[in-house]
Amino acid sequence: MKKLINDPRSVVDESVEGFGLAHAGLVTVTADPKYVTRKDAPVAGKVGLVSGGGSGHEPLHAGFVGLGMLDAAVPGAVFTSPTPDQILPATLAVNSGAGVVHIVKNYTGDVLNFETAAELAQAEGVDIRTVLVNDDVAVEDSLYTAGRRGVAGTVLVEKIAGAAAERGDNLDAVAAIGDRVNSNVRTMGVALTPCTVPHAGTPSFDLAEDEIEIGIGIHGEPGRHKIPMENADGITDRLLDPVLSDLGITGGEKVLLFVNGMGGTPLSELYIVYRRAAQVIAERGAAVERSLVGNYITALEMQGCSISVLRLDDELTRLWDAPVHTAALRWGV
Amino acid sequence: MVLDVTWAVRWLTLCAQAMAEHRVWLIELDRAIGDSDHGENMDRGFQAVLEKLAEAQPETPGAALKLTAMTLMSKVGGAAGPLYGTAFLRASTALGDAAEIDPARLADALVAARDGIVARGKAESGDKTMVDAWTPAAEAAQAAAADGAGTVLGVLVAAAEAAEAGAVATDPLVARKGRASYLGERSAGHRDPGAASSALILRAAVGAAA
Numbered sequence: 001m002k003k004l005i006n007d008p009r010s011v012v013d014e015s016v017e018g019f020g021l022a023h024a025g026l027v028t029v030t031a032d033p034k035y036v037t038r039k040d041a042p043v044a045g046k047v048g049l050v051s052g053g054g055s056g057h058e059p060l061h062a063g064f065v066g067l068g069m070l071d072a073a074v075p076g077a078v079f080t081s082p083t084p085d086q087i088l089p090a091t092l093a094v095n096s097g098a099g100v101v102h103i104v105k106n107y108t109g110d111v112l113n114f115e116t117a118a119e120l121a122q123a124e125g126v127d128i129r130t131v132l133v134n135d136d137v138a139v140e141d142s143l144y145t146a147g148r149r150g151v152a153g154t155v156l157v158e159k160i161a162g163a164a165a166e167r168g169d170n171l172d173a174v175a176a177i178g179d180r181v182n183s184n185v186r187t188m189g190v191a192l193t194p195c196t197v198p199h200a201g202t203p204s205f206d207l208a209e210d211e212i213e214i215g216i217g218i219h220g221e222p223g224r225h226k227i228p229m230e231n232a233d234g235i236t237d238r239l240l241d242p243v244l245s246d247l248g249i250t251g252g253e254k255v256l257l258f259v260n261g262m263g264g265t266p267l268s269e270l271y272i273v274y275r276r277a278a279q280v281i282a283e284r285g286a287a288v289e290r291s292l293v294g295n296y297i298t299a300l301e302m303q304g305c306s307i308s309v310l311r312l313d314d315e316l317t318r319l320w321d322a323p324v325h326t327a328a329l330r331w332g333v
Numbered sequence: 334m335v336l337d338v339t340w341a342v343r344w345l346t347l348c349a350q351a352m353a354e355h356r357v358w359l360i361e362l363d364r365a366i367g368d369s370d371h372g373e374n375m376d377r378g379f380q381a382v383l384e385k386l387a388e389a390q391p392e393t394p395g396a397a398l399k400l401t402a403m404t405l406m407s408k409v410g411g412a413a414g415p416l417y418g419t420a421f422l423r424a425s426t427a428l429g430d431a432a433e434i435d436p437a438r439l440a441d442a443l444v445a446a447r448d449g450i451v452a453r454g455k456a457e458s459g460d461k462t463m464v465d466a467w468t469p470a471a472e473a474a475q476a477a478a479a480d481g482a483g484t485v486l487g488v489l490v491a492a493a494e495a496a497e498a499g500a501v502a503t504d505p506l507v508a509r510k511g512r513a514s515y516l517g518e519r520s521a522g523h524r525d526p527g528a529a530s531s532a533l534i535l536r537a538a539v540g541a542a543a
Binding site: 204 | 360364367368369370373374377406407408409410411412413414415416418453454509510511512514515516517519
């Protein structure tokens, strides 16, 4: 294992500390318990947005703290959800009195820890709504699984719900926008290589040199199946088909196309995937109105990507275009 | 053997030792069907429990378990933190402020722990989770306590043996809850890490009473 770290046990501490130093104008980092808040939090009259999850997915979530997006991010240990004793103070710190929305990826640990924190916050008189993100089409949503996972669609939920909060929507309205994004976005991912959790020291799963894993979540944990390596267009089709059919995209619809890197794939390759995905969507008669390409929700140094499609309407498009100023996303300001 | 606060502290100390000793094994189990963090998280959580116990010096077994619950909930993370936190919290409530635990109350506490895990995680028997260790353990504890000649040690041994058998019995199961459920059929042939750590915890309880 070769990593730019000092000690596997201090990876998150030192990384979040560095993040705070690099973006001191945007965020405040609280060290113990660990959370990151928007510099001007709580913003008077505004609904607070809090998200969080295991570390190792950077820039998610701290990279999305700032104007027009999250008010707080709560980082856990690598690939491990944060705990209620972090989530609660982060929630209280961004509550202006207008209530707080928790944006939670549907992973058992995240759900249980945010649920516990929400109970505690409500006991302290803070109104909480939870937006559960479960955009991953690789997992069958059935009684026999923990349900679809929350993956790259989370970035889109955070951006658009954040814009709704920034324009002054109330608690229920912000949560409703978040739910609307979630129900209109689908994602599927692929891993070309595994990744190595620093404290584990060995790759988190096995893939042969000529094998890829289709349907991974954001930890490289398996989804559908392993298949032999294919070219970019072939892989793109395998990811995009289930996304488009699950979403039921038809001719004339407008979409946002998001190609997300898992951390170890160069942008040049992500654009090759984007090219094919845009072609396929155009062939289906739908229009790609907005795009996002880059490493926004990663799995450490894993090679691979995910493709997300969000069905747009005029309001979601306006909220997507609204100003945002965070470490990882910035436009309009 | 009386189960008092000295026993409780010894139990939690042995839990911490077991997690440190089995850290790599639990990581390996989790690597196969999860995300490789269970051993690390449990080790970190119980080391923190030891520090808290040394600071706070609880006076009853219930107080020691409550402190454990709060520490695990705040230090473990993942699904295991809230699940074990809830288990220890419910067990602590069942013990109340008793200075010593009799067999019936011990069985009640183990049942309460199991019920807490089920309420929080919403898993059922056979889903390949820690419930598959805790349900047989709670039932064996109740049966042992119902026997008029039952001793606290007898209850603990029955619970530990049932948990160990339950953990082994998760090997062929297909996971239906937790991260392993994403693997579907591929989760069969691996032991559930949560069931495995549950068995270690209940075995440590026997060690502390022996």
